[in-house]
Amino acid sequence: MPNADLVPGFDPNAKELQHDPYPTFEQLRECDPVHRAAAGYWVVSRYDDVRNTLMDRQGFGQGDFVKNIQLFYGPDFDVMSHTSYRWLSEIFLMQDPPHHTRLRSLVTGALTAKRVQAMKPRILEITNALIDGFIADGETDIISSFAYKLPVLVMCDMLGVAGDDERLEQVIEVIAKSFIIFEARALSPDELEAADREIAFLESFFGELFEQRRIKPQDDLTTALVQSGDGEDALSLHELGTVAIGLFGAGFETTAHLIGNGLLCFSRFPAEWDRLTADPDNCAAAAVNEVLRYESSLVATYRTALEPRNINGQDIKVGEKVLTLIGAANRDPRKFANPDDFEISRDASNHMSFGGGIHFCVGAELARLEGRIAFGELARRMPDLRVDTTTPAWRDGFMFRGMSRLSAQWTPV
Numbered sequence: 001m002p003n004a005d006l007v008p009g010f011d012p013n014a015k016e017l018q019h020d021p022y023p024t025f026e027q028l029r030e031c032d033p034v035h036r037a038a039a040g041y042w043v044v045s046r047y048d049d050v051r052n053t054l055m056d057r058q059g060f061g062q063g064d065f066v067k068n069i070q071l072f073y074g075p076d077f078d079v080m081s082h083t084s085y086r087w088l089s090e091i092f093l094m095q096d097p098p099h100h101t102r103l104r105s106l107v108t109g110a111l112t113a114k115r116v117q118a119m120k121p122r123i124l125e126i127t128n129a130l131i132d133g134f135i136a137d138g139e140t141d142i143i144s145s146f147a148y149k150l151p152v153l154v155m156c157d158m159l160g161v162a163g164d165d166e167r168l169e170q171v172i173e174v175i176a177k178s179f180i181i182f183e184a185r186a187l188s189p190d191e192l193e194a195a196d197r198e199i200a201f202l203e204s205f206f207g208e209l210f211e212q213r214r215i216k217p218q219d220d221l222t223t224a225l226v227q228s229g230d231g232e233d234a235l236s237l238h239e240l241g242t243v244a245i246g247l248f249g250a251g252f253e254t255t256a257h258l259i260g261n262g263l264l265c266f267s268r269f270p271a272e273w274d275r276l277t278a279d280p281d282n283c284a285a286a287a288v289n290e291v292l293r294y295e296s297s298l299v300a301t302y303r304t305a306l307e308p309r310n311i312n313g314q315d316i317k318v319g320e321k322v323l324t325l326i327g328a329a330n331r332d333p334r335k336f337a338n339p340d341d342f343e344i345s346r347d348a349s350n351h352m353s354f355g356g357g358i359h360f361c362v363g364a365e366l367a368r369l370e371g372r373i374a375f376g377e378l379a380r381r382m383p384d385l386r387v388d389t390t391t392p393a394w395r396d397g398f399m400f401r402g403m404s405r406l407s408a409q410w411t412p413v
């Protein structure tokens with residue numbers, strides 16, 4: 001029988017939770033599956049409850065953005081006076097239909113399975129050029145030399161940002177830092193001021209890029225976005241910039257974590273790496289699904305009740321906020337046998353790591369392809385690759401799960 005008294009308060013700021021969320025997730029799932037956090041929102045952890053919440057487009061949506069953020073800061077907090085929160089309120093992940101539908105449809109066309117498959121030769125080329133850069137060294141920080149660079153260069157290709165633009169490093173750093181605004185907590189005044197500055201920098205970087213493409217079109221997604229819509233329906237440069245920053249950010253940070261987290265899993269479960277190196281062509285796709293299930297890059301996401309609902313016996317009132325724990329759903333033994341074992345031979349394709357319902361990840365196909373190529377080529381070219389599993393450098397924050405560095409060794413080639 002669930003016993004909520006056994007569960008300590010849920011605190012997304014707690015470093016132990018951020019470094020290893022799984023013991024807390026298990027307690028929540030088994031003892032208090034619809035937990036009331038002290039901050040005033042519900043925390044949902046079982047697979048079926050997470051999935052049903054994300055799939056229920058009538059009952060749950062993004063709701064009132066300002067009220068959702070004020071939940072963390074108090075009712076007097078002026079949310080929209082902050083550049084970072086104003087930006088966050090405008091990305092289509094934070095919108096409900098019909099605005100969400102209009103903005104989302106702009107990018108889904110560029111990321112269909114067919115278009116993504118057409119990118120395969122280029123992704124292979126980028127992957128192998130990166131591996132060429134360090135394979136003779138026998139060791140590297142695989143996060144900075146590979147896991148981050150691959151998705152960033154792919155996003156640059158897609159959006160038409162020059163891979164050697166001298167501001168690129170800054171763009172990457174700023175995006176990674178500014179995504180702190182997704183966290184389910186109040187930021188300190190210093191964090192908030194930095195996030196405002198960072199988003200303002202990104203708006204000006206992408207604003208400039210769109211202006212250049214308006215004047216001189218090229219064969220890239222940025223040009224397609226500039227030319228999309230017509231007359232009154234056309235997007236303003238400001239709206240375009242918001243879409244581009246969201247895509248760039250959602251596209252590289254999560255995929256970088258997929259690669260890094262995956263390599264950590266393989267070194268913790270070396271028999272699985274051996275299985276992959278024995279047959280990378282046939283095992284890489286299943287390996288990506290299992291990495292996504294086992295160590296999801298996005299640990300949680302939240303929704304607001306638009307209609308009264310009952311989750312697992314608990315009434316949820318209109319306007320109440322629900323944090324769905326994707327990382328906990330993926331380890332629910334009701335759905336996955338021996339969930340704490342990392343096994344690439346299992347069918348993990350119904351993991352929740354790309355979300356569900358109308359906000360299902362638009363970049364899922366691209367992320368899967370990048371993951372397949374990354375793991376497949378590393379396994380093929382560096383079959384004795386191992387990473388240091390002793391003290392993973394998990395990044396601060398609860399919502400995104402990934403490392404800032406990861407030392408890797410192999411026999412130099």
Ligand code: HEM
Binds near residue numbers: 252
């Ligand atoms: C391993 C990599 C990735 C993971 C784990 C991931 C995860 C997710 C999840 C869980 C959502 C749904 C969030 C919610 O419902 O609140 C989402 C949405 C989204 N993702 Fe991804 N993502 C990944 C890669 C990408 C890539 C490569 C792109 C872009 C090229 C991308 C772009 C987006 C966008 C734009 C949305 C918002 C969709 C909407 O609101 O309709 N993601 N992602």
